[in-house]
Amino acid sequence: MELRTLGKTEIKISPVIMGTWQAGKVMWAGIEDSQTIKAMQAAFDAGINTFDTATVYGDGHSEQIIAKALGSVRTEIVIATKVFAHSLAYDKVFEACHKSLKDLNTDYIDLYQIHWPAGSFGSKNIPVEETMSALNKLKEQGKIRAAGVSNFSKEQIEEAEQYGQIDSFQPPYSLFWRFAEAEAIPYCTENNISVLAYSPMAQGILTGKFGTEPKFSKKDHRAKNKLFQPENYQRILAALDQLKPIADRNNITLGQLALAWVISNPGVNAIAGARNPEQAAQNAKAGSIKLCEEDVREMDEIGKSVTDHLEDDPVMWKW
Template sequence: MSKRTLGKSAVQITPILMGTWQAGKKMWVGIEDADSIQTIRAAFEAGITTIDTAEVYGDGHSEQIVAEALADVREQVEYATKVFVNHLKYQQVIEACERSLKNLKTDYIDLYQIHWPSGSFNNEIVPIEETMSALNLLKEQGKIRAIGVSNFSRDQLAEASQYGRIDSVQPPYSLFWRQIEKDLTPYCVENQISILAYSPLAQGLLTGKFPRGTKFEQGDNRADNKLFQGENFERAQQALDKLRPIAEKHNASLAQLALAWLIAQPQANAIAGARYPQQAKDNALAAQVQLSPAEIAEIDAIGRIVSDRLDDSPVMWNW
């Protein structure tokens, strides 16, 4: 899989990244460590070398699973992890990074990201200048190679950029969830900032594997996802019916079509999670799906059946 430059940094990433929220187990059901390890390894062997995790995914468990899967090929992969919103004071950032380095069994992190803006989830507000100061020090020390943010608005990204180079932003973004296109995407294009889209398959909705009437087990975060509820869910089914013929034309799955559309968008890359090895291999194949400009436009219009009816809230869940 050909790589792309992360922002203006020296880091090279794959356009499809392996997402490992589920490997942390917390807020997921039925996850086994052995499956997670095999799946992460399968992603690597299929050409996905950029792995996204976070300290809050199972309180470090996801990071440890990533290390278990890839420690022997560390120099061939790119680790992206995140510091959570309760650790944004200067010293807390330094200590959080050290924990992540230990969990990941490495002496450097390729991309270190602020997971949520300060003040999220009723946490204490810390000036972005203080957080960025710690991140800049870590970068100078060689402990991190690039700085990113996650769940930041355009204005929050612009403010953070006043205090240091931001090479990526990680928002929710998929064919069905497109708020960032209004102002965040143009800003990223203008400033050469990579977009690392999380939930690029709308938490599995774009795979087509969740038919009308689907109910999730207690503890599954998708039960609170707005896209799986009421009229949104019905509109999604209508859109999926229209996408199937295009996918079939390319001998691709719905998921591969959705990922191919996303990585064809300006500055956009897709963080795709997977529970099992075959899913990771299938995600990697999306990079080979070549869509014409006309097909990209057609898929775009179909996606709007869902996205145009959503409100402007950037949070995908009713938490």
């Protein structure tokens, strides 16, 4: 697949990025390290060069798995990780970064992102100026190459930019979850900030694999996903029936169609997780799919049959 430039940097990323939340195991069920490692290696072999993680994914376990799986090709990959909302004070940013460097077994992080704005999940309201000051210093020291934000509003991105260069924005974004389209994504497009969309397959809904009544274990965070709630899920099933013919005429799966739609948007890249090598390879194929304008327009209308009925709340889960 053809690589893209990350924001205003010289870093080259794949349009399909492997997400590794599941590699941390916490809030997921049925995850095996051995399969995760093989999935990461399969993703790399299939052309994915960018891997997204966070220190909060299993308290560093996801980062450690990346180190085990891809340590031998470190110079050929781009690692994006995140500092959580509870660690945004100046000194805590350094502590978190050094922990990530150790868990990743590397001496630099390509993209270091603020995972959630200060104040999220009961965290302290640290001024973004203080956090950005720490990120700027880490960049000067060569410990990170670029800085990004995740789960920010347009206004929060603008504020962060006052204190340093922001090269990426990570929102939840898919055909069935499009709150970021209103303001944040257009702003990023205008200001050369790469969008790294997480949950581009709506946590698996857009693969069509869950059937008429999705069921999850209590440990699986998807049970709290608003899209899986009955009032939304019935509309989703109808939409999937309409999407299937589009996938069929392009000779691709529903999941690949969902990823291809996301990356067809200018400046938008898709973070897709995988439990095993087969899923990773299938996701990678989406990076080379070019949808025609008619298919994109039709998908846009189908997606709105779901999104037009959602509550006006950009957070995807009922935590």
